[in-house]
Amino acid sequence: MFDIATGHAIGLFAGLLALPLAELFLRFQSGWRKVSGTVQAAAVLMATSGVVHLALIGHHIRTEPITAFLFLVNGLAFIGLAATVRWRRWRLASASLLVATILGYLVYIGFGLEGPDQVGVATKLVELAALGLVLVPVRGEPRNSHRGSRWAALGVALPFLTVMTASTAWVVDLARPDARHVHAGALLQATNALPTQVQQDAANRLYAETKATILPYQDSRKALAAGYRPGGPSNMPSTHWMNQAYVDAGYVMDPRRPQGLVYANTKHGPVLLGAMFQMKNLGQFGPDPGGPLTAWHQHQNICFTPFGFEFSFMTPFATCPIGAIDISAPPMLHVWIVDNPKGGPFAVDIDDEVVKAIVKA
Protein backbone atom coordinates (compact mmCIF):
# COMPACT_ATOMS: atom_id res chain seq x y z
CA MET A 1 0.00 0.00 0.00
CA PHE A 2 2.89 2.37 0.71
CA ASP A 3 4.91 1.20 -2.29
CA ILE A 4 4.59 2.05 -5.96
CA ALA A 5 3.64 -1.09 -7.90
CA THR A 6 5.95 -2.17 -10.69
CA GLY A 7 4.89 -0.45 -13.88
CA HIS A 8 2.73 2.14 -12.10
CA ALA A 9 5.49 4.75 -11.72
CA ILE A 10 4.78 5.92 -15.27
CA GLY A 11 1.28 6.87 -14.10
CA LEU A 12 2.73 9.04 -11.36
CA PHE A 13 5.11 10.83 -13.72
CA ALA A 14 2.33 11.30 -16.29
CA GLY A 15 0.04 12.75 -13.62
CA LEU A 16 2.67 15.20 -12.40
CA LEU A 17 3.30 16.29 -15.96
CA ALA A 18 -0.41 16.48 -16.81
CA LEU A 19 -1.33 18.80 -13.92
CA PRO A 20 0.40 21.98 -15.21
CA LEU A 21 -0.37 21.10 -18.83
CA ALA A 22 -4.08 20.69 -18.05
CA GLU A 23 -4.05 24.02 -16.23
CA LEU A 24 -2.40 25.57 -19.29
CA PHE A 25 -4.47 24.04 -22.08
CA LEU A 26 -7.96 23.70 -20.61
CA ARG A 27 -8.31 27.47 -20.43
CA PHE A 28 -8.41 27.61 -24.23
CA GLN A 29 -11.83 25.94 -24.34
CA SER A 30 -14.78 28.21 -24.93
CA GLY A 31 -16.55 29.45 -21.84
CA TRP A 32 -13.70 28.56 -19.48
CA ARG A 33 -13.66 32.02 -17.93
CA LYS A 34 -17.40 31.92 -17.32
CA VAL A 35 -17.40 28.90 -15.03
CA SER A 36 -16.54 28.99 -11.35
CA GLY A 37 -13.08 28.35 -9.98
CA THR A 38 -14.32 25.10 -8.43
CA VAL A 39 -15.36 23.81 -11.85
CA GLN A 40 -12.04 24.87 -13.35
CA ALA A 41 -10.09 23.14 -10.57
CA ALA A 42 -12.24 20.01 -10.90
CA ALA A 43 -11.63 19.93 -14.66
CA VAL A 44 -7.85 20.17 -14.13
CA LEU A 45 -7.92 17.33 -11.59
CA MET A 46 -10.11 15.18 -13.83
CA ALA A 47 -7.80 15.71 -16.79
CA THR A 48 -4.88 14.72 -14.56
CA SER A 49 -6.64 11.55 -13.45
CA GLY A 50 -7.51 10.81 -17.08
CA VAL A 51 -3.87 11.08 -18.13
CA VAL A 52 -2.83 8.77 -15.25
CA HIS A 53 -5.31 6.17 -16.49
CA LEU A 54 -4.11 6.48 -20.08
CA ALA A 55 -0.47 6.21 -19.00
CA LEU A 56 -1.16 2.90 -17.24
CA ILE A 57 -2.65 1.24 -20.33
CA GLY A 58 0.77 0.10 -21.55
CA HIS A 59 1.43 -1.75 -18.31
CA HIS A 60 -1.88 -3.59 -18.38
CA ILE A 61 -2.55 -4.19 -22.07
CA ARG A 62 -0.75 -7.53 -22.41
CA THR A 63 -1.78 -9.23 -19.20
CA GLU A 64 -5.10 -7.48 -18.47
CA PRO A 65 -6.65 -6.25 -21.74
CA ILE A 66 -10.05 -5.60 -20.13
CA THR A 67 -8.44 -3.41 -17.48
CA ALA A 68 -6.49 -1.61 -20.21
CA PHE A 69 -9.71 -1.03 -22.18
CA LEU A 70 -11.48 0.31 -19.07
CA PHE A 71 -8.51 2.62 -18.43
CA LEU A 72 -8.76 3.86 -22.02
CA VAL A 73 -12.49 4.59 -21.75
CA ASN A 74 -12.04 6.12 -18.31
CA GLY A 75 -9.10 8.30 -19.34
CA LEU A 76 -10.81 9.58 -22.48
CA ALA A 77 -14.04 10.26 -20.57
CA PHE A 78 -12.19 12.28 -17.93
CA ILE A 79 -10.33 14.32 -20.51
CA GLY A 80 -13.49 14.77 -22.58
CA LEU A 81 -15.42 16.08 -19.60
CA ALA A 82 -12.53 18.32 -18.56
CA ALA A 83 -12.68 19.88 -22.02
CA THR A 84 -16.46 20.50 -21.99
CA VAL A 85 -17.11 22.35 -18.74
CA ARG A 86 -19.92 24.40 -20.28
CA TRP A 87 -22.01 21.31 -21.08
CA ARG A 88 -25.41 21.53 -19.39
CA ARG A 89 -25.14 18.06 -17.85
CA TRP A 90 -21.47 18.45 -16.93
CA ARG A 91 -21.86 18.22 -13.16
CA LEU A 92 -24.07 15.13 -13.28
CA ALA A 93 -21.82 13.37 -15.80
CA SER A 94 -18.61 14.30 -13.97
CA ALA A 95 -19.92 13.28 -10.56
CA SER A 96 -21.22 9.99 -11.96
CA LEU A 97 -17.93 9.20 -13.68
CA LEU A 98 -15.91 10.08 -10.56
CA VAL A 99 -18.09 7.96 -8.28
CA ALA A 100 -18.04 5.06 -10.75
CA THR A 101 -14.25 5.28 -11.09
CA ILE A 102 -13.66 5.31 -7.34
CA LEU A 103 -16.10 2.45 -6.73
CA GLY A 104 -14.59 0.54 -9.66
CA TYR A 105 -11.15 0.84 -8.10
CA LEU A 106 -12.47 -0.40 -4.77
CA VAL A 107 -14.07 -3.41 -6.48
CA TYR A 108 -10.81 -4.09 -8.33
CA ILE A 109 -8.64 -4.08 -5.21
CA GLY A 110 -11.36 -5.76 -3.16
CA PHE A 111 -11.42 -8.75 -5.50
CA GLY A 112 -7.63 -8.86 -5.73
CA LEU A 113 -7.50 -7.84 -9.40
CA GLU A 114 -5.02 -5.17 -8.39
CA GLY A 115 -3.19 -4.31 -5.17
CA PRO A 116 -3.58 -0.92 -3.50
CA ASP A 117 -0.45 1.15 -4.13
CA GLN A 118 0.64 4.76 -3.90
CA VAL A 119 -0.33 5.61 -7.48
CA GLY A 120 -3.80 4.12 -7.03
CA VAL A 121 -4.49 5.80 -3.67
CA ALA A 122 -3.03 9.13 -4.85
CA THR A 123 -5.26 9.04 -7.94
CA LYS A 124 -8.28 8.32 -5.75
CA LEU A 125 -7.36 11.34 -3.62
CA VAL A 126 -7.30 13.49 -6.75
CA GLU A 127 -10.68 12.08 -7.80
CA LEU A 128 -12.20 12.60 -4.34
CA ALA A 129 -11.04 16.22 -4.40
CA ALA A 130 -12.45 16.60 -7.91
CA LEU A 131 -15.78 15.12 -6.80
CA GLY A 132 -15.99 17.64 -3.95
CA LEU A 133 -15.26 20.50 -6.34
CA VAL A 134 -17.82 19.24 -8.87
CA LEU A 135 -20.58 19.01 -6.28
CA VAL A 136 -19.93 22.01 -4.04
CA PRO A 137 -22.32 24.91 -4.77
CA VAL A 138 -20.78 28.36 -5.05
CA ARG A 139 -22.21 31.83 -4.78
CA GLY A 140 -23.64 33.41 -7.84
CA GLU A 141 -24.89 30.27 -9.52
CA PRO A 142 -28.24 30.28 -11.36
CA ARG A 143 -31.29 29.34 -9.30
CA ASN A 144 -31.91 26.06 -11.10
CA SER A 145 -28.50 24.68 -10.13
CA HIS A 146 -29.86 22.12 -7.61
CA ARG A 147 -27.90 23.56 -4.69
CA GLY A 148 -29.80 21.59 -2.08
CA SER A 149 -29.36 18.22 -3.71
CA ARG A 150 -25.72 18.98 -4.44
CA TRP A 151 -25.06 19.84 -0.79
CA ALA A 152 -26.79 16.63 0.20
CA ALA A 153 -24.78 14.59 -2.30
CA LEU A 154 -21.58 16.25 -1.16
CA GLY A 155 -22.35 15.60 2.50
CA VAL A 156 -23.03 11.93 1.86
CA ALA A 157 -20.87 10.89 -1.07
CA LEU A 158 -17.56 12.46 -0.14
CA PRO A 159 -17.30 11.14 3.47
CA PHE A 160 -18.68 7.75 2.39
CA LEU A 161 -16.25 7.33 -0.50
CA THR A 162 -13.29 8.65 1.52
CA VAL A 163 -13.91 6.21 4.37
CA MET A 164 -14.65 3.37 1.94
CA THR A 165 -11.43 4.00 0.03
CA ALA A 166 -9.33 4.07 3.19
CA SER A 167 -10.95 1.04 4.78
CA THR A 168 -10.92 -1.08 1.59
CA ALA A 169 -7.24 -0.32 0.89
CA TRP A 170 -6.39 -1.07 4.51
CA VAL A 171 -8.36 -4.30 4.79
CA VAL A 172 -6.94 -5.58 1.50
CA ASP A 173 -3.40 -4.67 2.57
CA LEU A 174 -3.78 -6.41 5.93
CA ALA A 175 -5.56 -9.46 4.56
CA ARG A 176 -3.37 -10.00 1.50
CA PRO A 177 0.14 -8.69 2.20
CA ASP A 178 2.70 -9.38 -0.50
CA ALA A 179 5.57 -11.81 0.06
CA ARG A 180 7.86 -9.16 1.53
CA HIS A 181 5.29 -7.74 3.95
CA VAL A 182 4.80 -10.55 6.41
CA HIS A 183 2.52 -8.47 8.56
CA ALA A 184 1.31 -4.91 8.61
CA GLY A 185 4.15 -2.43 8.63
CA ALA A 186 7.00 -4.98 8.43
CA LEU A 187 9.16 -5.18 5.31
CA LEU A 188 11.07 -8.47 5.10
CA GLN A 189 14.63 -8.69 3.81
CA ALA A 190 14.88 -10.19 0.32
CA THR A 191 16.51 -13.65 0.44
CA ASN A 192 16.70 -16.89 -1.51
CA ALA A 193 13.54 -19.01 -1.28
CA LEU A 194 14.82 -22.18 0.42
CA PRO A 195 17.76 -22.43 2.85
CA THR A 196 20.87 -24.33 1.84
CA GLN A 197 22.55 -26.72 4.30
CA VAL A 198 25.27 -24.12 4.93
CA GLN A 199 22.60 -21.55 5.77
CA GLN A 200 20.80 -24.03 8.01
CA ASP A 201 24.05 -24.69 9.93
CA ALA A 202 24.78 -20.98 10.24
CA ALA A 203 21.28 -20.32 11.57
CA ASN A 204 21.67 -23.12 14.13
CA ARG A 205 25.00 -21.63 15.27
CA LEU A 206 23.50 -18.15 15.61
CA TYR A 207 20.59 -19.57 17.60
CA ALA A 208 22.83 -21.58 19.95
CA GLU A 209 25.24 -18.71 20.61
CA THR A 210 22.47 -16.18 21.18
CA LYS A 211 20.54 -18.50 23.48
CA ALA A 212 23.68 -19.19 25.54
CA THR A 213 24.27 -15.44 25.90
CA ILE A 214 20.77 -14.48 26.98
CA LEU A 215 19.82 -17.43 29.22
CA PRO A 216 21.21 -15.63 32.31
CA TYR A 217 18.76 -12.83 31.55
CA GLN A 218 15.90 -15.11 32.46
CA ASP A 219 16.48 -13.31 35.72
CA SER A 220 15.32 -9.85 34.64
CA ARG A 221 17.41 -8.22 37.39
CA LYS A 222 20.52 -9.34 35.54
CA ALA A 223 19.16 -7.78 32.37
CA LEU A 224 18.60 -4.52 34.25
CA ALA A 225 22.13 -4.70 35.58
CA ALA A 226 23.44 -5.25 32.05
CA GLY A 227 21.73 -2.09 30.85
CA TYR A 228 18.48 -3.41 29.34
CA ARG A 229 15.44 -1.25 30.04
CA PRO A 230 11.77 -2.02 29.28
CA GLY A 231 10.06 0.19 26.70
CA GLY A 232 6.37 0.59 25.97
CA PRO A 233 3.36 -0.29 28.06
CA SER A 234 3.77 -3.05 30.66
CA ASN A 235 0.12 -4.11 30.36
CA MET A 236 0.78 -5.72 26.97
CA PRO A 237 1.46 -9.49 26.73
CA SER A 238 5.13 -8.83 25.93
CA THR A 239 7.64 -5.99 26.14
CA HIS A 240 10.90 -5.25 24.37
CA TRP A 241 13.77 -4.32 26.70
CA MET A 242 16.45 -2.32 24.88
CA ASN A 243 20.11 -1.78 25.73
CA GLN A 244 20.78 1.74 24.48
CA ALA A 245 24.56 1.35 24.81
CA TYR A 246 24.49 -1.63 22.45
CA VAL A 247 22.17 0.24 20.07
CA ASP A 248 24.47 3.27 20.02
CA ALA A 249 27.57 1.11 19.61
CA GLY A 250 26.06 -0.36 16.46
CA TYR A 251 27.10 -3.98 17.05
CA VAL A 252 25.99 -5.98 14.02
CA MET A 253 24.28 -9.26 14.94
CA ASP A 254 26.76 -9.94 17.75
CA PRO A 255 25.33 -12.94 19.68
CA ARG A 256 27.11 -11.71 22.83
CA ARG A 257 25.53 -8.27 22.64
CA PRO A 258 21.94 -8.36 21.35
CA GLN A 259 20.42 -4.88 21.31
CA GLY A 260 17.14 -6.06 22.80
CA LEU A 261 15.44 -8.73 24.87
CA VAL A 262 11.78 -9.69 24.70
CA TYR A 263 9.92 -10.58 27.88
CA ALA A 264 6.40 -11.87 28.44
CA ASN A 265 4.68 -9.82 31.14
CA THR A 266 3.32 -12.30 33.68
CA LYS A 267 1.96 -11.76 37.16
CA HIS A 268 5.09 -13.50 38.44
CA GLY A 269 7.33 -11.05 36.64
CA PRO A 270 8.97 -10.90 33.20
CA VAL A 271 9.59 -14.23 31.45
CA LEU A 272 12.30 -14.21 28.78
CA LEU A 273 11.04 -15.04 25.28
CA GLY A 274 14.04 -14.17 23.16
CA ALA A 275 16.55 -11.63 21.92
CA MET A 276 16.48 -8.98 19.23
CA PHE A 277 19.32 -7.73 17.05
CA GLN A 278 18.87 -4.27 15.61
CA MET A 279 20.79 -2.35 12.96
CA LYS A 280 21.74 1.25 13.57
CA ASN A 281 20.48 2.78 10.33
CA LEU A 282 17.18 2.70 8.48
CA GLY A 283 17.05 0.61 5.33
CA GLN A 284 20.32 -1.17 6.13
CA PHE A 285 19.48 -4.84 6.55
CA GLY A 286 22.00 -6.88 8.55
CA PRO A 287 23.98 -9.94 7.51
CA ASP A 288 21.81 -12.91 6.65
CA PRO A 289 23.81 -16.09 7.37
CA GLY A 290 20.73 -18.31 7.45
CA GLY A 291 19.21 -17.02 4.19
CA PRO A 292 15.40 -17.16 4.46
CA LEU A 293 15.69 -18.54 8.01
CA THR A 294 17.30 -15.37 9.36
CA ALA A 295 15.73 -12.65 7.22
CA TRP A 296 15.66 -9.27 8.97
CA HIS A 297 12.57 -7.07 8.95
CA GLN A 298 12.03 -3.33 9.12
CA HIS A 299 8.91 -1.79 10.62
CA GLN A 300 7.66 1.00 8.37
CA ASN A 301 4.87 3.55 8.48
CA ILE A 302 4.08 3.14 12.13
CA CYS A 303 2.57 5.94 14.19
CA PHE A 304 4.64 6.33 17.33
CA THR A 305 3.65 8.40 20.32
CA PRO A 306 5.97 9.34 23.18
CA PHE A 307 2.92 9.04 25.46
CA GLY A 308 3.49 5.58 26.87
CA PHE A 309 5.76 4.63 23.94
CA GLU A 310 2.81 3.23 22.03
CA PHE A 311 2.26 2.45 18.37
CA SER A 312 -0.50 2.31 15.80
CA PHE A 313 -0.43 1.97 12.01
CA MET A 314 -0.44 4.85 9.57
CA THR A 315 -3.68 5.14 7.60
CA PRO A 316 -3.76 4.64 3.80
CA PHE A 317 -4.05 8.44 3.52
CA ALA A 318 -0.71 8.74 5.37
CA THR A 319 -2.08 10.27 8.55
CA CYS A 320 -1.44 9.39 12.20
CA PRO A 321 -3.54 10.20 15.25
CA ILE A 322 -2.75 13.63 16.66
CA GLY A 323 0.16 13.31 19.11
CA ALA A 324 1.74 10.44 17.15
CA ILE A 325 4.34 10.74 14.39
CA ASP A 326 5.09 8.52 11.44
CA ILE A 327 8.41 6.71 11.85
CA SER A 328 10.23 3.61 10.68
CA ALA A 329 12.37 1.41 12.92
CA PRO A 330 15.81 0.18 11.75
CA PRO A 331 15.91 -3.47 10.60
CA MET A 332 15.73 -6.08 13.33
CA LEU A 333 16.00 -9.83 13.76
CA HIS A 334 14.41 -11.78 16.61
CA VAL A 335 15.76 -14.99 18.13
CA TRP A 336 13.03 -16.76 20.11
CA ILE A 337 14.35 -19.14 22.76
CA VAL A 338 10.88 -20.46 23.60
CA ASP A 339 9.15 -22.85 21.26
CA ASN A 340 7.50 -20.84 18.45
CA PRO A 341 5.75 -23.50 16.35
CA LYS A 342 4.12 -21.18 13.80
CA GLY A 343 7.19 -19.24 12.70
CA GLY A 344 10.30 -20.85 14.15
CA PRO A 345 13.14 -19.36 16.18
CA PHE A 346 13.78 -16.35 13.90
CA ALA A 347 10.17 -15.42 13.08
CA VAL A 348 9.15 -11.77 12.85
CA ASP A 349 6.53 -12.38 15.55
CA ILE A 350 6.14 -14.87 18.29
CA ASP A 351 2.89 -16.81 18.25
CA ASP A 352 0.27 -15.05 20.40
CA GLU A 353 -0.90 -18.39 21.76
CA VAL A 354 2.62 -19.17 23.03
CA VAL A 355 2.77 -15.85 24.87
CA LYS A 356 -0.74 -16.30 26.27
CA ALA A 357 0.18 -19.78 27.54
CA ILE A 358 3.28 -18.39 29.26
CA VAL A 359 1.37 -15.47 30.75
CA LYS A 360 -1.34 -17.82 32.09
CA ALA A 361 1.21 -20.26 33.48
Added chain:
Amino acid sequence: MQSMFWAIAGLSAIPFAFAGEFFMLGLGLASLLLALATCLLAIGVLWRRRWARRWVIALEITCLIGSLLLLLLPIGANHGPVALMTNVVLPIVVFLLLRKPRHETSLGESNLAQSGGASAA
Protein backbone atom coordinates in the same frame (compact mmCIF):
# COMPACT_ATOMS: atom_id res chain seq x y z
CA MET B 1 -11.22 16.20 3.39
CA GLN B 2 -8.70 17.05 6.11
CA SER B 3 -11.43 16.57 8.67
CA MET B 4 -12.14 13.10 7.29
CA PHE B 5 -8.45 12.20 7.22
CA TRP B 6 -8.16 13.07 10.91
CA ALA B 7 -11.35 11.21 11.69
CA ILE B 8 -9.95 8.10 9.97
CA ALA B 9 -6.65 8.51 11.86
CA GLY B 10 -8.58 8.83 15.12
CA LEU B 11 -10.66 5.75 14.41
CA SER B 12 -7.52 3.82 13.46
CA ALA B 13 -6.11 4.33 16.95
CA ILE B 14 -9.12 2.85 18.74
CA PRO B 15 -8.37 -0.86 18.00
CA PHE B 16 -4.91 -0.39 19.51
CA ALA B 17 -6.51 1.00 22.66
CA PHE B 18 -8.61 -2.18 22.89
CA ALA B 19 -5.37 -4.17 22.56
CA GLY B 20 -4.02 -2.49 25.70
CA GLU B 21 -2.42 0.71 24.39
CA PHE B 22 -4.50 3.02 26.54
CA PHE B 23 -2.79 6.26 25.51
CA MET B 24 -3.92 5.53 21.95
CA LEU B 25 -7.52 5.90 23.11
CA GLY B 26 -6.74 9.47 24.18
CA LEU B 27 -4.95 10.22 20.93
CA GLY B 28 -7.79 8.70 18.95
CA LEU B 29 -10.39 10.78 20.75
CA ALA B 30 -8.24 13.91 20.39
CA SER B 31 -7.98 13.23 16.65
CA LEU B 32 -11.75 12.81 16.38
CA LEU B 33 -12.23 16.11 18.23
CA LEU B 34 -9.76 17.78 15.89
CA ALA B 35 -11.70 16.34 12.96
CA LEU B 36 -14.92 17.79 14.38
CA ALA B 37 -13.26 21.17 14.99
CA THR B 38 -11.87 21.20 11.45
CA CYS B 39 -15.31 20.42 10.06
CA LEU B 40 -16.82 23.28 12.09
CA LEU B 41 -14.06 25.60 10.92
CA ALA B 42 -14.82 24.62 7.33
CA ILE B 43 -18.45 25.57 7.89
CA GLY B 44 -17.27 28.83 9.45
CA VAL B 45 -15.16 29.57 6.37
CA LEU B 46 -18.14 28.79 4.19
CA TRP B 47 -20.18 31.32 6.16
CA ARG B 48 -17.40 33.89 5.70
CA ARG B 49 -16.52 34.10 9.39
CA ARG B 50 -13.19 35.87 9.85
CA TRP B 51 -12.33 33.96 13.02
CA ALA B 52 -12.76 30.68 11.16
CA ARG B 53 -10.48 31.84 8.38
CA ARG B 54 -7.81 32.88 10.89
CA TRP B 55 -8.04 29.57 12.74
CA VAL B 56 -7.86 27.57 9.53
CA ILE B 57 -4.78 29.47 8.38
CA ALA B 58 -3.12 28.85 11.76
CA LEU B 59 -4.06 25.17 11.56
CA GLU B 60 -2.67 24.79 8.04
CA ILE B 61 0.59 26.53 8.95
CA THR B 62 0.95 24.26 11.99
CA CYS B 63 0.24 21.18 9.88
CA LEU B 64 2.67 22.27 7.21
CA ILE B 65 5.50 22.97 9.67
CA GLY B 66 4.93 19.62 11.37
CA SER B 67 4.82 17.76 8.06
CA LEU B 68 7.96 19.43 6.76
CA LEU B 69 9.77 18.59 9.98
CA LEU B 70 8.74 14.96 9.59
CA LEU B 71 9.98 14.98 6.01
CA LEU B 72 13.31 16.53 6.90
CA LEU B 73 14.14 14.58 10.07
CA PRO B 74 15.85 11.20 9.49
CA ILE B 75 13.21 9.18 11.30
CA GLY B 76 11.98 7.17 8.34
CA ALA B 77 8.72 9.07 7.86
CA ASN B 78 6.81 8.16 4.72
CA HIS B 79 7.79 10.33 1.73
CA GLY B 80 5.36 8.76 -0.74
CA PRO B 81 3.06 10.72 -3.04
CA VAL B 82 0.02 10.19 -0.82
CA ALA B 83 1.86 11.51 2.25
CA LEU B 84 3.04 14.54 0.28
CA MET B 85 -0.45 15.22 -1.07
CA THR B 86 -2.21 14.84 2.26
CA ASN B 87 0.31 16.46 4.57
CA VAL B 88 2.00 19.07 2.38
CA VAL B 89 0.02 19.88 -0.77
CA LEU B 90 -3.41 20.00 0.89
CA PRO B 91 -2.40 22.46 3.67
CA ILE B 92 -0.59 24.63 1.10
CA VAL B 93 -3.63 24.70 -1.19
CA VAL B 94 -6.02 25.56 1.66
CA PHE B 95 -3.62 28.25 2.89
CA LEU B 96 -3.30 29.76 -0.58
CA LEU B 97 -7.06 29.79 -1.05
CA LEU B 98 -7.62 31.59 2.24
CA ARG B 99 -4.59 33.83 2.52
CA LYS B 100 -6.06 37.08 1.14
CA PRO B 101 -9.44 38.33 2.35
CA ARG B 102 -10.08 40.22 -0.89
CA HIS B 103 -9.48 37.16 -3.01
CA GLU B 104 -11.14 34.65 -0.74
CA THR B 105 -13.93 34.20 -3.23
CA SER B 106 -11.70 33.49 -6.22
CA LEU B 107 -12.39 29.75 -6.10
CA GLY B 108 -15.65 29.72 -4.27
CA GLU B 109 -17.64 32.16 -6.36
CA SER B 110 -19.08 31.78 -9.77
CA ASN B 111 -17.39 33.78 -12.49
CA LEU B 112 -20.85 34.13 -13.96
CA ALA B 113 -21.73 36.29 -10.99
CA GLN B 114 -18.47 38.19 -11.14
CA SER B 115 -19.08 39.01 -14.78
CA GLY B 116 -22.68 39.95 -14.11
CA GLY B 117 -24.17 36.97 -15.90
CA ALA B 118 -25.81 35.26 -12.94
CA SER B 119 -29.50 35.41 -12.39
CA ALA B 120 -29.20 34.97 -8.65
CA ALA B 121 -26.63 35.84 -6.03
